[in-house]
Amino acid sequence: MTTTLTTTPMSEAGHRLPTPADVPGRAGELLASLGERAVLCDLYDAVGASVYHDLAGTGTHEVRELLALVRRIPGPVLDLAAGSGRLTLPLLALGREVTALELSPYMLELLDRRLADAPPALRGRCLPVRADMSDFALGRRFGAIVLGTTTISLLDAEGRQGLYRAVREHLEPGGRFLLSTVDMTATASGPAEVDMEIVTDSGRAYRLFEHWTPDAGSRTVTLFPAVTAATGPVQVCTTTIGVLPAELLEAELAAAGFSVRSRHPLPAVGERHHDVLLETEVTP
Known part of the structure; x- marks a missing residue:
């Protein structure tokens, strides 16, 4: 539900x-x-x-790279802008508890249908939540918070500031915020x-x-x-x-109190999509 x-x-x-x-x-x-x-x-x-x-469902762009990072991070996972579960289901397959946050009710309906067809053990570890990724309060913290598919580009500058605040409030100490964007270089x-x-x-x-x-x-x-x-x-x-270039995103993250631990170039999708996956943490 x-x-x-x-x-x-x-x-x-x-x-x-x-x-x-x-x-x-x-x-x-x-x-x-x-x-x-x-x-x-x-x-x-x-x-x-x-x-x-x-x-x-036609590709696994960034899924393998993101899962490799999450495997090293203990604790539950928050999947922001989860959509119909492109990342949610692979994260559940790792054996993690996953909260899937999505604003579109139509996407959540698709996710609910997919979960209904999933094994009970997997389905029981997922909590779908309808909320805005730039303004949410879940009352718990997570070892990893993920935002894939360069979805941060859907937010304007004000929305991104709200996202950074909410992520800081929901990360466990030592937790990681993993997100992708366009590598303009x-x-x-x-x-x-x-x-x-x-x-x-x-x-x-x-x-x-x-x-x-x-x-x-x-x-x-x-x-x-x-x-x-x-x-x-x-x-x-x-x-x-x-279009949010990686350099601008990294500058915003630093101003919002995050440090970039690693930068992972992602396989290109066609000639024009060269993205990068950032692994970040709250600056001590």
Whole structure:
């Protein structure tokens, strides 16, 4: 069962509803060509959550590296922005107690379904919680707090400050805060927009556009069905994500009272995604 906490007021899925004006480049042109047939969805709403979950199951980006760090850290784990459990289930498989914190109720529904199909011993070690990662109070501490998939980029500067405060309050003495972000020093410039087709493990295929120039402060990801019918509605999912370079993140963490213990470059995803996993602790 999911526990719900009072959080900073936000939309139900944690994002404002997208508009066609939010979609730049060729993705925007394709969206415009669909006209009224296009049904635009946020990537974390009732429709988008299922698409995000489908895509998240296609790879193990950063999972192996994160689990290797968690193995060395005793105690329960807090998985922030847990989504449908991309990291939660592997963390549970380590034999740990895991609190899975997520704001989107649609993501939590997917996680609850996955837990219902899991072995009872694994399911019994997980507590899903609906809360905002920038403002939460769980009344307990954790040996490790993790925030993967460069999700910190979804928060603005004020939200990140709230996150740092909450993490400090929930870490055990000597605990670790593990989080990933973009390593701009390793990220190739590349084209402004990438257009690729992705076939997921479920067999569904998507056409994914990512519009981003490294000097921009955000990137826009838009997903269409790889094949669209000649008539009828077409669901299009999009989200705009901030880009937080590792150097800026490390400076913010230092100002918030964290020390970076280690920096782990992550395997590249395509030509433009060079991320880094930071292992941090509260500065003594």
